[in-house]
Amino acid sequence: MVKGEEQMSAFPTMPTIPKDRPWLNAYERYGISATIDMPEDETSLLEVFERNFRRYGQKPAYICMGASITFKQLDLYSRQIASYLQSLGLVKGDKVGVMMPNILQYPIVGLGIIRAGMVLVNVNPLYTSRELAHQIDDSGVKVLFIVENFAKTYQDAKAKAPVDHVIVCKLGDMLGTVKGTVVNLVARHIKKMIPSYQLPESTNFKEALNAVSASKYKRPDLNLSDVALLQYTGGTTGVAKGAMLSHGNLVANMLQISALMDSAFDDDANADDVILTALPLYHVFSFMVCGMYGMYQGYAGLLIPNPRDLDGLIKEMAKYKPSFIPAVNTLFNGLVNKDSFAELDFSNLKAAIGGGTSVLPSVAKQWHKITGLPIVEGYGLSETSPVVAFNPMTIAEFTGKIGIPASSTDIVLIDDDENEVAIGERGEICVKGPQVMVGYQNRPDETAESFTAHGYLKTGDIGIMDEKGFIKIVDRKKDMILVSGFNVYPNEIEEIMSEHPAVKECGAIGIPSDQRGEDPKIFVVKKSDVTEKELLDFGKKNLTGYKRPRHVQFVDELPKSNVGKILRKELRKMEGLD
Structure with missing residues (x-):
């Protein structure tokens, strides 16, 4: 039996959604289909890929560092990788890891793995050797594709977690002979991006x-x-767990996103659309929205290997004028604070899509002012492929909410006893739909604990649903601050304090207080000079007494995950609490 196979369930289930759910009227109002039509059970992602290759043939599928590959080339290269993996003696269901940033090799290898009948295991390239060893051991990866920049990490991990086959990629492998050689030389000898490593048993990507x-x-x-993807959670709440996502889960989510987008955009007008792929494809938001859905629509994915280089990113945006910009708050915030971003031509821009973490209203306001379009926020998690809810694409203003449930998705908000709360009351967001994972790899007990008695996935996020079915995230259960018996949600503090003109960004946690149990404390990255007293006075003016920050610490930067989420666990460590 394959590791984790005992958890596998049948085909994705389509929930029966009660007719009194408040968001059903919103579907009708915005022209969004309430349901999706799943393909036959014996189909898979292979049919989707093959359809893409036939339909879009000579169109560019991906662009990176000035080079591009067409859908026809992607078809050929991914079949070559699939053939290579099959030649190694691997069988259906075997796990293959991919540890690389957004370069042309990623979609080639990712599709090749799935086309071979194997399971793609996304690996964060910035993992430490300890984190990598855990993921290799937990997933049972037999083959690892890794960019040489991070090969030293595997070298240090392999004693604890060896894999059978290692394929090392260079940044320039798919950029052509001349450009590729230059890029590789610059990476190794000028930018010194490649630590020395020794993996004599490895194969280079071009050979493979x-x-x-x-x-x-x-x-x-x-x-x-059949499981197609093993997507590890960020690990910010403990040991990272692998969410098993099936072909059906991913197909369902692709169709759910399509139902949303089709309500606003003419499919025939997508001929030359470019989707900015700055968020890393190893993250489930980018994997689905930029990767899977982008290919499904025939968009050209503009791959950005290093989105932290905002100047380089803006140059690429100026050159290719993307129609769709999926991003997280950190990236939106970084862009709107660059003068060169405001000088771009936004005439091609159709939508900016926020996810991964809450978009701050102050950032959304700046974005709208500069680009002329609101940020349309959605919500999801690794366990749901990932999209659970979204705002309609035709909204005129940023809502500050995550929107309504995706098509064919039921959501309930529950209290600690799993009773549904009333409209307007706080409750844990719980989800049922065809995009919900098969389970956690090797963790049947944790899988069972993650669902309610009625089969809804418990997200751990606290939300409020209004009378129209729109949901606002209040916070994560675990991040809640308890002040004098009152629940205080860090997101609310962060949103308000970020409105101060001198605050670039901030993170909030609770610290022990003899008087109140806990006091809110904020860690602030300054945009301009400001004193602690000024910020405390601002909080006093804008927040109820028990919610206002009592302590301020100025920092140069906030600890974040690689997709821009503020790591409150790390803030607590800085405070000596964890």
């Missing part, structure tokens, strides 16, 4: 790509219940 003819590819027998 050309080792076996695409004609040797054997199309596997797959269906919607």
